[in-house]
Amino acid sequence: MLFEAQAISKSYPGVKALSDVDFTLNEGEVHALIGENGAGKSTLARVIAGIVKPQSGTMKLAGDEYNPHSAFDARRLGVRMVMQELNILDTLTVAENIFLDSMISFRGFINYSALYERTREALKMVGLEKIEPSTLAGKLSIGQKQMVEIAAGLCKKCRVFILDEPTSSLTDKEIDVLFEQIKYLKNLGVGIIYISHRMNEIKRLAGRITILRDGKKINTDSAERMSVPDMVEQMVGRKFSEQYFELPRPSDDKLLEVKDLCKLPKVKNVSFDLHKGEILGIAGLIGSGRTETVRCLFGADKFESGRIILNNQNISAKLNSPAAAISQSIAMISEDRKSQGLLLSLSVKQNISIANYDSLSKYGFIKSQNENKCAKKYIDLLKVKCSSPEQETVYLSGGNQQKVILGRWIHRDCDILIFDEPTRGIDIAARYDIYKLMIELAAKGKGLIVVSSDLQELMIVCHRIAVMSNGKLVQTFARDKWTEKEIMQAAFSEYVN
Structure with missing residues (x-):
């Protein structure tokens, strides 16, 4: 037996995260860890990786007592983890992020030539050969950052490799590359702990x-x-069965028109429209320009040319910030909830209510009773697991944090909602609750744009799927007129040509 944990327990304020949990791992084994959001999966993984100290219990690694005092201590002993919440430092280069804990140096100076050579080898393992080691990590997409973190784990010797939701922002192509590397590690005798909500992967x-x-x-x-x-x-x-969703019929009225939107090199003359009551999916590979396109719509990035028409009015000049987009009734649930979505030190209640204080205030003062009622409404609606509305958001699981952001923007009641990887890190039962919620919003006449790396997800909830390839919107498929093969061919088209 490679690793053994016995009677591991850990509590956070108001939450018993782990209660006498046993776990074992063999050499060359992939042992999956599954459960609902807040079940304790990530906490157990963090205990094993030395990030969190358990309050009781014992662990052994290769038969020896294992009690890491830090993540560095665990890595020194050969236990590495790629976390669900990314730990990439945007101000450092890709090479510096990968080898941050093991810089190649000579007489106290970093040997960048050797560092970049090893980085290229690491990036090749995850299919990112085209990215320069000197690129600032802040310029990468979330999916690319995820692959860089995985590369950092793969290129260093380890005995136990923990992957927490590693495919949550990856497309099928990138997932296949990752799985090949997992098979390679298995053959070397590495024990792999794999956490995912995607049952087909398990x-x-x-x-x-x-x-x-x-x-x-x-x-x-x-x-x-x-x-x-x-x-x-x-x-x-409880018993659970997958559901078939009947989508509401969209209106003939156009809610949004995007014409020749351009922000080089990622967004190249993108045009599409969105009707009232429609759910429009955007598919594509990592780096195809999906997120960059919707960030322009939300005013988070400035576009160079093109027109954005809302309710037959050209609002292009007005979309110079997220606040301006919100004033035009456009909301966005970002794929990066930690740095672009939540205020982790604030309570669940404050994170839900913060985007719509006007509706909870009187004479400029927030009415606590209204705020509590609002928070409870969305906690119940989205089944957020928390000890109370007062609990700090930082102590929630990743999936429950995602639900808090959804609650915030549903409460804001915007006409257009942009969902970028909306079910990232969310368990299968909760996913279907969110799909149902999306469809209910569409039935009320809202327009939804859904960016997702999970093609099956788009095929479940969308009326149409627009496909991006290398910065261009190459094809749009109507519901029941698409196949998975045709969508993937479209996603690769601009790279092949």
Whole structure:
């Protein structure tokens, strides 16, 4: 046995994150860890990686007592983790981020020539050969940052490799590259702990599966003996079946028109429209310009040319900031919830209400009763797991943090909602709750734009799917007129040509 944990317990203010959890890992094994948001998966992974100290319990690594005092201590012993919340430093280069804890130096000076050579080898492992090691990490997309973090783990020797939601912002192509590297590590005898809400990935990779619920271990069994319905039922504590959603018919009235939008090199003359009551998906590979396009719509990035027409009025000149976009009734749920979405030190209540204080105020003063009522409404609606509306958002799981952001913008009641990777890190049952919520918003006449790396997700909830390739919007498919193969061919088209 490579690793063993016994009776691990950990509490946060108002939350019992782990309660007497046992876990084992063999050499050359992929052991999946699954559960609902807030079940304790990431906490257990962080304990193993030395990031969090357990309050009780013991651990062994290769038969020896294992009690890391820090993540650095764990890495020194061969235990590495790629976390769900990215830890890339935007002001450092790609090379510096990958080798931050093991810089190649000579007499106290960094040997950049050797550093860049090793970085190119690491980037090649995850299909990012075209990115220069000297590129500032802040210029990368979320998906690219995720692959850089994975590269940092893959290129260094380790005995235990923990991956927490590694594919949440990756497309099928990047996922295939990652899975090849996981197979390579397995053959070297590395033990891999794999955390994901994507059941098809779990069945494809894992030898064993451990299920957590409310901080307790429910079951550990062979992946071959567990069907997806069995896994989900044990995760949520009730029977669960996938749902078919009837989409409302969109209006013929155009809510938004985008004409020849340009922000080189990522956005090249992009044009599309959005109708009232429509859910428009945007698909494409990492770096294809999806996020850059919607950031221009939200005023987060300035575009160089093109027109944005809202309700038959040209508002292009007005979209010079997110505040301006919000004033035009445009909201955006960012893919990077930690740095662009939440105020982690504030409470759940404050994070939900902050975008619409006017509706909760009288004579310039926020009415606490109104704010509490608002927070409780969206906590209940989105099934946010928290001890109370007063709990600091930093202590929530990643999936529950995502629900808090959704609650904020639904409360704002904008006409256009842009969702960038809306179910990133969210468990399967909660995903379907969010899909249902999206469809209900569309039924009320809202226009939704959904950017997602999960093609199946777009095919479930969208009326149309627009496909971007190398900065261009190359094709738009109507519902029931698309196939997965045709969408992927379109996504690759501008790279092949």
